[in-house]
Amino acid sequence: MSILVLAEHHDGQLSPATAHVVAAAQQIGGDIDVLVAGENVAAVAEAATKLDGITRVRVADNAVYAHQLAEPLGALLAALADDYSHVLAPASTTGKNVLPRLAALKGVSQLSDVIGVESVDTFRRPIYAGNAIATVQSADPLKVITVRTSAFEAVAEGNSAPIEAVDTVVDNALSAFVGEELAQSERPELGAARVVISGGRGMGSGENFQLLEGIADKLGAAIGASRAAVDAGFVPNDMQVGQTGKIVAPELYIAVGISGAIQHLAGMKDSKVIVAINKDEEAPIFQVADYGLVADLFEALPELEQKL
């Protein structure tokens, strides 16, 4: 077995997601290479060498891989994939964008959002918004897999794997990067936070999300939102937790003014402890909450902030 893990990185920093994917790769077993593809990624590659359990870091540093556009990155992975039995990436927007492209170029299926490794060819993954867990076996010669990072503990950092340059350069006349607008936040990243506090339609307005900020600051929490809150324009969509947003599994998830629709539960029901604050006693969120408080959030939130 020989496994290639596609490193996730942004702004010259290795994303914590990569360490979770390496953990999944370790459960498959075999040599694990990490591929860092991008432009000016020396620092990312250096950070990747520390990940425990990996054999080497391969670095494709070229302007064509800047912003990790799917067309060149898919072609690069396809050129490298013949040396591997498995190619893994986090089920992030980058991994989801690129890996199916690689799979089709190699004529194999892809297994999305894997949450469990049973053996080298058998994996578990959620279907129907997490309401069923499928166990699937792949007989493809190359297994192309995206990994749900919240389902695997990150590997530690104590390694010093060698770095090896990849000279493969592909052409890309198909797509070009124009720009990006990233939400600025001092808070921990939603996918990696130990505590997440989320607001729903019950928050009433975008301004009221400030009620969550003081609590988030005290708990070192990331702030999330339900689709209803995003669609109502209260907060930007990259804060959305759910089937179509981010999947989180923090130690503590606090749902405020969220009814608990199937699509939202799909994104957070693997949290260790769930707290629901809602004035509707019948809200479905109380069926999954470990601690439920039936109260008006506009009274409960300031009180909670004060008592933390």
Next chain:
Amino acid sequence: MKVLVAVKRVIDYNVKIRVKPDNSDVDLTNVKMAMNPFCEIAVEEAVRLKERGVASEVVAVTVGPKAAQEQLRTALALGADRAIHVETDEKVESLAVAKLLQKVVDEEQPQLVILGKQAIDTDNNQTGQMLAALTGLPQGTFASEVKVEGDKLRVTREIDGGLQTVELSLPAIVTTDLRLNEPRYAKLPDIMKAKKKPLATKTPAELGVEVASKVTLLKVEPPAERQGGIKVGSVDELVDKLKNEAKVIS
């Protein structure tokens, strides 16, 4: 330009699914089926491009059993001009769907193909990307805005952390995110008119595509049930429980 839209028949998103007692799959007998929500958004976007004079023809396509023609009729009622049904009773994986769509793209030569970003049953999020790879076309996935500018396509994509804008050469493949648009409802006269719109049927064999997959579904299980929790009476009690019982805050 011609726009091709791929739609999928799936379980209605409000239905609480049941796993079959023998754990072979999810039980779909007698449950309400509908067009996949992301596909509705794809149809809406194509129809809007036509209304703006950008698209000249909108062709809806689906891969699935006979009953999937209902979803094609829905697409026609929403404004698609004609439909193509690739009929198969087999369970078709993303790669096979992408291969079938590739053949339809070869025949129809659309300038733009719009798909949903994922189907809410398999949750794969693969088909559009695979179709792009097989046709050798660029992809604009998770689109929240699509603009045709001459022979280029400008797509704003929802990425972790915000939005990214890319420029693609046409023809191109786009997959829709939820915020691309708000789909309209089909009106009764349009539903009546849709019954008369052309619907062509093909089979995977006619298209020369083998739909068999190398992935085997071994079993399907319900997820682990969460233990029912308790209701606390006050904020004080909540903080106390979190500190001393759950020990998740200090």
